[in-house]
Amino acid sequence: MKKTKISCILASALLAFSAQTAGAQAASAAKAPATVAHTALFDYFSYSGDDDIYKKVKLEGEGGFYNPILPGWYSDPSICRVGDDYFMVTSSFSYYPGVPLFHSKDLVNWKQISYILDRPSQLPLAGQKVSAGIFAPAISYNPHNKTFYMVTTNVGWGNFFVKTKDPFGSWSEPIRLPDVKGIDPSFFFDDDGKAYIVNNDEPEGKAEYDGHRAIRVREFDVNTDKTVGPEKILVNKGVHPEDKPIWIEGPHMYKINGKYFLMSAEGGTSDMHSEVIFRSDSPFGPFVPAKKNPILTQRDLDPNRIDPVTCAGHADLVQTPSGDWWAVFLACRPCEGKFENLGRETFLLPVSWTDEGFPLILEQGKTVPMTGNVKGAVRGKNVTFGNFAYNDDFSEKTLPLDWFSLRGPVDSICSTNAVPGYLSMKCIETTTAEKAVPAYVGRRIQHHKFECSSRLVFEPQTVNERAGMLLFKDETHQYLLCVAKTSAGKAVELRKTADGGKDEILASSALAKADKDIRLKIVSRGLTFDFYYAVGKGEWKLLKNNVDAGFLSTRNAGGFTGTTIGLYATRG
Known part of the structure; x- marks a missing residue:
C-alpha cells in the first residue's frame, strides 16, 4: 500500500507539498492517454488542509498531540491494549470496507492497518442508506484464549462479532448473536475466565417516552461462541430516571x-x-452511578464560545503499561459554531480519579482541550492530526486504506491497473442517489478549510454520462464538479443533488470538442465552497464560488456520518 503523506502544519511541509503537487501535475500533463469509451481516467488526487486552529495553537513537548487525534468522520471509537500495542476501531455505517482498524505504540502515533470487515460475506449492506450499516464497533482482547473480538451492530442484519488471533491479519466470518437485540454490544472478559456482553436495548414493557432505553447484560461462552443464561437489565433510563434521560447506549x-x-x-x-x-x-449489578456524573460532556457550556467542541460522549477507556488511564471519545467541531461537515471525530484525553473512586474524563464546565501530551511518546512525522497534505498518483496496484466505496467492492468498475498511473472508473447507470454500489471512491474531509484537486481525462459519450469530484454527505445531499455531455455539447458542470435524488445544475461552462484533459479543484473556506476547472495546462477558471457548505452538514441533512470527498462516474 502506498503510504499517506501526512505532516503537521509546518510552513516547510506545506511548501514541499505544493512543489510536489505542482510537479506531479506538470508531469501528468505530458502523459495524457487516449480516452476510453464510457470510462473516466483520474490522474491524481491531492488534498491539503489549512485550518486556522492549528496555526494559533501549538504543540508542546515530544508527546504533544492535537485533538481530534482522528479528524474527520471517525465516530464511536473503541480501544484496547495488549502489551505495548494499542488497537482502535470506529464506525463505518454503509461504507465499504467496514470498521477501520488503527494501531499505535504510544497513543499519539496512529496508523490504519486494515479494515476488519474487508469482504462482502462479512458486510451485507445492500439497500441500506448511508447512515445505516455498521454502528459502534467495540474491540476487546480476551487474555484467556489470546483472541481479539470485534462486536458490532449491522442495523439491517443484526448484532454479530468477528475474531482473530492476529489483529494485523484476517478476521473471521461473522458470528451472529440472535439473542442480543438492540444496538451497541460490547464484550467484557473477566479475570476469572468468564465473558459477558452488554448492550443497549428497549426497556421491559412499553417505553415510557421517546429515547427511553436500557442497558442489558448476558453471559457469553467463549467455547461455543454463544450467549448463555438469562438476560438482565443493568440500567433503566439512565443516571437520574426521574429526569427521563434519553438514549443510554454505547x-x-x-x-x-x-x-x-x-x-x-x-x-x-x-x-x-x-x-x-x-x-x-x-457484573450483574446492582450498579450505582457516580455522584459526579456526567464524567464527560460539553452541553453546559456557552454555545457562543470560540472554537467550540460539542456533542462529546461515547467513550472507551484504556490503561497504559505504566498504569495511567486514557479515554477516547467522539465529539464535533462545528465550523464557526454553525454546522458540522466533518462529522463526529475521535478525541483523546487523560483520565483522573475522583475521591469517590470513579474515573473522570473531564470536569463539568471545562472545555475539551485542543492539545494534549502523552508522557514518553515521541510524535512522528506521519501523524493523523493537524494540517496535513495528501497526494495519490494512483501508481499502486491497489488503493491506499484512506479510500472506501459505498455498500460493496468496486473492483470491477474502478481500477488502477487498466491504465497504468490512472484510476479508471466506468460510467455505470447507478448513481450516488441510490442505495446501491455506485462508481465512487471517497475519503473523509478532515478540515474545515482545505483544497482538493484532480486531473480527469474523459470523453462523455451520452447525455447522461458525467465524471468528476464529488462532495458526498448522503443520498440527497451532494455537490458534483464534473465533466458532462449536454444537449449542446460538452461542459464542466456543478451539480447539486437534493431531496428526491434529483440534480440541479448550479453552474456550467462549455468545453470545446477537443477538450478531453481537464483539471478540477474544490476549495473549502469553511462556510462556503469554491469550484474551479482548467483545460490542459491552462490557468484555473472559477466556475462558481460561495456555495453553501452547510447544505452538506449534519445539522441540515441529519444522519451519523460526516462529508466525504472523492471521485465519481455515472451514466445514470
Whole structure:
C-alpha cells in the first residue's frame, strides 16, 4: 500500500507539498492517454488542509498531540491494549470496507492497518442508506484464549462479532448473536475466565417516552461462541430516571481494583451528548452511578464560545503499561459554531480519579482541550492530526486504506491497473442517489478549510454520462464538479443533488470538442465552497464560488456520518 503523506502544519511541509503537487501535475500533463469509451481516467488526487486552529495553537513537548487525534468522520471509537500495542476501531455505517482498524505504540502515533470487515460475506449492506450499516464497533482482547473480538451492530442484519488471533491479519466470518437485540454490544472478559456482553436495548414493557432505553447484560461462552443464561437489565433510563434521560447506549464494562464499572453514553449524539458511569461488586449489578456524573460532556457550556467542541460522549477507556488511564471519545467541531461537515471525530484525553473512586474524563464546565501530551511518546512525522497534505498518483496496484466505496467492492468498475498511473472508473447507470454500489471512491474531509484537486481525462459519450469530484454527505445531499455531455455539447458542470435524488445544475461552462484533459479543484473556506476547472495546462477558471457548505452538514441533512470527498462516474 502506498503510504499517506501526512505532516503537521509546518510552513516547510506545506511548501514541499505544493512543489510536489505542482510537479506531479506538470508531469501528468505530458502523459495524457487516449480516452476510453464510457470510462473516466483520474490522474491524481491531492488534498491539503489549512485550518486556522492549528496555526494559533501549538504543540508542546515530544508527546504533544492535537485533538481530534482522528479528524474527520471517525465516530464511536473503541480501544484496547495488549502489551505495548494499542488497537482502535470506529464506525463505518454503509461504507465499504467496514470498521477501520488503527494501531499505535504510544497513543499519539496512529496508523490504519486494515479494515476488519474487508469482504462482502462479512458486510451485507445492500439497500441500506448511508447512515445505516455498521454502528459502534467495540474491540476487546480476551487474555484467556489470546483472541481479539470485534462486536458490532449491522442495523439491517443484526448484532454479530468477528475474531482473530492476529489483529494485523484476517478476521473471521461473522458470528451472529440472535439473542442480543438492540444496538451497541460490547464484550467484557473477566479475570476469572468468564465473558459477558452488554448492550443497549428497549426497556421491559412499553417505553415510557421517546429515547427511553436500557442497558442489558448476558453471559457469553467463549467455547461455543454463544450467549448463555438469562438476560438482565443493568440500567433503566439512565443516571437520574426521574429526569427521563434519553438514549443510554454505547456501554462498556471494566473491572478495576476489584470493582465492576459500567460506562455508557447518555443524552443522544447531538448537543446534549454525555458520558456517565456506574459501579458494582458484580457484573450483574446492582450498579450505582457516580455522584459526579456526567464524567464527560460539553452541553453546559456557552454555545457562543470560540472554537467550540460539542456533542462529546461515547467513550472507551484504556490503561497504559505504566498504569495511567486514557479515554477516547467522539465529539464535533462545528465550523464557526454553525454546522458540522466533518462529522463526529475521535478525541483523546487523560483520565483522573475522583475521591469517590470513579474515573473522570473531564470536569463539568471545562472545555475539551485542543492539545494534549502523552508522557514518553515521541510524535512522528506521519501523524493523523493537524494540517496535513495528501497526494495519490494512483501508481499502486491497489488503493491506499484512506479510500472506501459505498455498500460493496468496486473492483470491477474502478481500477488502477487498466491504465497504468490512472484510476479508471466506468460510467455505470447507478448513481450516488441510490442505495446501491455506485462508481465512487471517497475519503473523509478532515478540515474545515482545505483544497482538493484532480486531473480527469474523459470523453462523455451520452447525455447522461458525467465524471468528476464529488462532495458526498448522503443520498440527497451532494455537490458534483464534473465533466458532462449536454444537449449542446460538452461542459464542466456543478451539480447539486437534493431531496428526491434529483440534480440541479448550479453552474456550467462549455468545453470545446477537443477538450478531453481537464483539471478540477474544490476549495473549502469553511462556510462556503469554491469550484474551479482548467483545460490542459491552462490557468484555473472559477466556475462558481460561495456555495453553501452547510447544505452538506449534519445539522441540515441529519444522519451519523460526516462529508466525504472523492471521485465519481455515472451514466445514470
